[in-house]
Amino acid sequence: MSLSNTVIAEPRRTPSSKLTELHDRLMETRRLSLALADPLSDEDQVVQANDDASPTKWHLAHTTWFFEAFLLKRLLPGYRLFDETYEYCFNSYYEAVGPRHPRPKRGLLTRPTAADVRAYRAHVDEALVQMFAGDMPSDAAEIIELGINHEQQHQELLLTDILSLFSAGPLKPAYRKAKPGVSVQNAAPLAWSSFDGGIFEVGHDGKGFAYDNEDPRHEALIRPFKLANRCVTNAEWIDFIEDGGYATASLWLADGWNTIQGQEWQGPLYFEEADGGYMQMSLLGHRPVDPAAPVTHVSYFEADAFARWAGCRLPSEFEWEVAAADLPVAGRDLGADHLRPLPANADDGLTQMFGDVWEWTASAYLPYPGFKPAPGAVGEYNGKFMCNQFVLKGGSCATPAGHIRRTYRNFFYPHQRWQFTGLRLAADA
Amino acid sequence: MSLSNTVIAEPRRTPSSKLTELHDRLMETRRLSLALADPLSDEDQVVQANDDASPTKWHLAHTTWFFEAFLLKRLLPGYRLFDETYEYCFNSYYEAVGPRHPRPKRGLLTRPTAADVRAYRAHVDEALVQMFAGDMPSDAAEIIELGINHEQQHQELLLTDILSLFSAGPLKPAYRKAKPGVSVQNAAPLAWSSFDGGIFEVGHDGKGFAYDNEDPRHEALIRPFKLANRCVTNAEWIDFIEDGGYATASLWLADGWNTIQGQEWQGPLYFEEADGGYMQMSLLGHRPVDPAAPVTHVSYFEADAFARWAGCRLPSEFEWEVAAADLPVAGRDLGADHLRPLPANADDGLTQMFGDVWEWTASAYLPYPGFKPAPGAVGEYNGKFMCNQFVLKGGSCATPAGHIRRTYRNFFYPHQRWQFTGLRLAADA
């Protein structure tokens, strides 16, 4: 196995200051996963809400298995597998690794127990520490970097999957209380930023970590466009609902129309009409919808229909990337600890580009010109999903701090909406 | 609500010795449910293995709700509901009571927690004790009796549902260790008992508790028949498999053939070929099949096909009942604590009629002549299922002690086999 396509600029022999930084980031990531599971009972952690979601315990174990399978087993001499059956239990989708427990049945694994999984984590963490203590093999740092980013993705999934679970019962519990001291505010008025066309470099520039699907960096031809200063709000979405948006076929892609008819969708996921207003289930419990906050838990189908209704369109992934080129990679992500998207601040330029909600783009998730997945099992990480999905940009309120990049390409099927997914309008200049 | 069709011979004013006995039996039943859950973690208790099965926690809560809804709420003055949402969570199928959490989603209820449910049980147990302390209302004893029997049914389900869950993962854990000191033995050789025909009284005779579906007692015309001295064994079933039983269409009902083709059944549930022999998952873990023990986890379709292959047939429910008329109601039930069916002892007459495995009969589950379900919600207990199911007799190794009767009519769909279901051959005399 080689990870050569995972772009890391540093030379092969990682200097010790870098190693210290990597060690600390790794340990912090490992700690955060446990901290996210902390408000949950063992019962909460074992159940699978639906076929798209995984149990918390599974996330905790799978991210651990990732280090075991791709790092420790190969590169730590004398490493002892914690349990031989875990590869079957906790492999996600790596065909090259071998058979695995069927995805829709992850929630049936009451054994290994949550306590077993915590012991598994401790065992692997110890080996990871040991690895840093020794003579770090040449490609280990790359795999550790990938493992950190992999675990961060699962941290976001852990949260959205628990929300999915908690929304499925009558009690609708909060994962956690709302952070105090967030004042109610209005959303910034809608405004547009204009951008020139031209040929632009897109894709990862080789500085720091990136997934293989951000590579190769290449030129893209872009036409003049404009982008909304903020995400579409709940208030705007409610206008769409009340204008009959979900009942007007001409606004929808054919596959979208079939989906909303078949599923009887009348609003975003977790939305519910109540007493003339709208409630929405969230990580903070069942709460009134905040009109100023970005709409979230909408599918591509809905985002696309809304944009059409608004006389606009969604941006392409490259328009978004070009627009973000000079913006600081900062926003209300998981580090901000709100666990929900917040209203945009009044601002002159683009706001909310990072954090709050993932933004659907109009770009199908396809390989960049010259893309080659890494050889070996980790080559299955991104490449094999390049079909029937759409790219999302910018991260959300559940994306771990430090995980997002301008060139980051998240991807989901156009009907999926259990992530913190929203949208920003675009238009031709 | 009246329970008049639940046949209880005692006069309305229950004498205090009877009350003491009832109290003790109730408390023992309540204790047993918790004891059965004891080897299970909270994680084990929350998950639903499939649509037929329910989580342990749900069984513990639902049996408690039954007392709350049908007894305490109506007949204990000043009773305070433990939690108003529990009726929605833990009503099983009583349409007359109101809406309820969908059956296939019982496993999503991580909240209320296992600890909540234990507190709920304690709350209701306390109220039950209080009820006995006071002036017991006239129909309360009947409902308590029904509640005990209801909880006993769920105790059996709890065990078969946990087995279903534990068989679904790769670890295949044992619910408990095998009871020591059970010596390996051969099955008694197959022999036949003959019975005369005639008109016989069948159905419940009014002595002690019975479900409404055992009533009214009525005459049945029976032709001379003979019955095997014991249940069909695993060894005999393996002969059936190896003779191509699962590949010979002419042995099967059309619906059965469709089922085994569609589901790709090649043997009983949990059976697995391994190293030239057969293993089967059980409450005692994944173990070699005991050739002398009764085959179990077979569907009606399979039982019927086996009987045809053997040149015999299944008994009718009345043949079975007549044959059992003079036998003691005793066998290796849950009280014997083996948690698996054991080989028949060599014996002159009928053995294994009670305990070990439920025996499929050839009788469709239909109302007895003159059957009337009880008015009110408990009328839904048995009557509404009188369609497309078959009657089983005799109880199993998981049936609580004291729960079985000669007239007891268990019923399942012909494709179901996650219970401890087996068969005994019959033939015309």
Added chain:
Amino acid sequence: MSLSNTVIAEPRRTPSSKLTELHDRLMETRRLSLALADPLSDEDQVVQANDDASPTKWHLAHTTWFFEAFLLKRLLPGYRLFDETYEYCFNSYYEAVGPRHPRPKRGLLTRPTAADVRAYRAHVDEALVQMFAGDMPSDAAEIIELGINHEQQHQELLLTDILSLFSAGPLKPAYRKAKPGVSVQNAAPLAWSSFDGGIFEVGHDGKGFAYDNEDPRHEALIRPFKLANRCVTNAEWIDFIEDGGYATASLWLADGWNTIQGQEWQGPLYFEEADGGYMQMSLLGHRPVDPAAPVTHVSYFEADAFARWAGCRLPSEFEWEVAAADLPVAGRDLGADHLRPLPANADDGLTQMFGDVWEWTASAYLPYPGFKPAPGAVGEYNGKFMCNQFVLKGGSCATPAGHIRRTYRNFFYPHQRWQFTGLRLAADA
């Protein structure tokens, strides 16, 4: 293959007057099938309306194949198969005969063409005539008798399947015009006939043809009962609808309730509310419901619920058979050529027992004591369906003249209702 279980009283060597009668009946049956197809274009004849129904052309070919496979191929020396592929195309469900075209895809067989099938019929008819001309082998008459009855069953199916097809499009064409001169009339008022209990002989008495499932004749114990003088009418059914019958869970078997909820049934098949009244698609086209006529196209689930709503029950198959014992086997069947059920005449005793609509009984379709299916492929005719279905009695307006008997056991699944199925109320005496 032997047909020994198809009960025919005549001695093996059939006298020539019997043979002449058999020949004439056979030819008349063969002619009737073609006559029934006559109002239909080749297009109408090829399409399959749904998985339960078959194309007209398939019925015409399958009934022909039946004679070829079970008679001519075996017993007519020198018989030449019309086409070797037809066995694959037109075998219905005889596993012992070999593989066959999948049932749900019968409507894809545009080849062989309708003209091919007509030629096939002519070829086989010619061979049948030839058979009568020669020295009829000993068991041929039995098979011919079975073949006649088999073809008659398919004549009824041909009509109900075409109705199903014609109801599926927007044009709702009539299969044929209504027979003129049928005056509008009221239904006879509901009245009851009472019957004593006792032990009665039921099942076929060996005189004339019967299917194997009517055998063996045996004793049945019957309790005193009463039976309505006529079938339930559309007017009564509309009362049931308007009293909320389809929205009242307590009236329904659990499986029935699931069915009507899942399928959103609000009335009989082909019923439609229109302008404050009701229309129903029929073989005579889309017509206003006749309030006095028997309700038809209701499932067992609906019949059972209606009877419960009416405070009555359905009769058992043996009650029905005993009640019919002294009645002439005569009614408005296909020979009467109305193609729809008509109102009951005012009469002192039981009316409509034969013809008009098939009457659901409360009896599960199970083998009679001592039942043995015929050896060989025709043993699959009836026996393998003895599970999950209910018995219907009396024939309908689409049952060919001469086809019905008192002991005739028709059977369908409890959710099926595309046949001319209705009900007659019963009650304990």
Added chain:
Amino acid sequence: MSLSNTVIAEPRRTPSSKLTELHDRLMETRRLSLALADPLSDEDQVVQANDDASPTKWHLAHTTWFFEAFLLKRLLPGYRLFDETYEYCFNSYYEAVGPRHPRPKRGLLTRPTAADVRAYRAHVDEALVQMFAGDMPSDAAEIIELGINHEQQHQELLLTDILSLFSAGPLKPAYRKAKPGVSVQNAAPLAWSSFDGGIFEVGHDGKGFAYDNEDPRHEALIRPFKLANRCVTNAEWIDFIEDGGYATASLWLADGWNTIQGQEWQGPLYFEEADGGYMQMSLLGHRPVDPAAPVTHVSYFEADAFARWAGCRLPSEFEWEVAAADLPVAGRDLGADHLRPLPANADDGLTQMFGDVWEWTASAYLPYPGFKPAPGAVGEYNGKFMCNQFVLKGGSCATPAGHIRRTYRNFFYPHQRWQFTGLRLAADA
């Protein structure tokens, strides 16, 4: 309704020579549809092979309805609808037009009959002639042009749908005999043509008819690439099969792997191993696979996996368009009347770019920058399908003569393969 986005360069007042040409092309197109149905019986024409396919009769009627709904009804004064129910029967997917018969039930429409539909065609043809005789309204020519192209698309579907139907039964009839005089030949050896990168104009240039999805013409940035001189052959595909292509997960997109596993695909549609070789059902009947001919009836998933196995990739739609820029738009299409793809001729440059098989590209079917669907119902023609599908180029052996263009964008879902779909390899230069 306006068709302004359907790009037609001519001025609004069409000169009479143009009108004559349009009239003749229209009538020729109308005649061709009937000619294609000619080898089919009325039975063949009514059946629907599967949900993707439509009956021949439906194609004949729908293309006629298109002229009635979008042209005659609006623009021919005094036009009398042939039948008011036909709009419900024969509208395909135009939500703006109103409700319609469900697509998967098109095969249930035995009425209107094939004869009715032929009369409908004659009625509409007569009105079309009348339209040309009068003062042609300003936008009628545009709609007629669209109607011609629309009907041509259905001519191709008619053929692929009949093939689908004929493959579904055991007789596997030929739609027609093979054209005589086609000599067996080898495929040209694989060779590559190289192309420079740069900025190219793509999309329709406004000359002659085009669909709205080919518009607007715009600039695309292309990198140097090379393209195979011919399509992938059956011989090459058999190598792929025999090298385990269908059993090697690493070659497949995740959705593709799920598809081939779930559907148990082992080769192209209609492929069958027989006697050590391969047969394939075709319009000319069930025939041995021609090793030199282009593989056809492969899905995008398979085309993508094959390209990966071959160490190549699929071209983008723009690469294909640029490569075709200077080639004559000519090839073995329906006009060549072979009804099957033929081997490539040995040639220096690119062959088979037009005709033979549709070529899958790596491009998701998405709107061109600035795309706006036409207002009104015909705006549903192309735009609403821009999701989850892939673009195909070049036409096939079943594409009517004159229908194809360099900028033509056909589109299908990645799992679909009942069209004449194949592939041509590409690679980075």
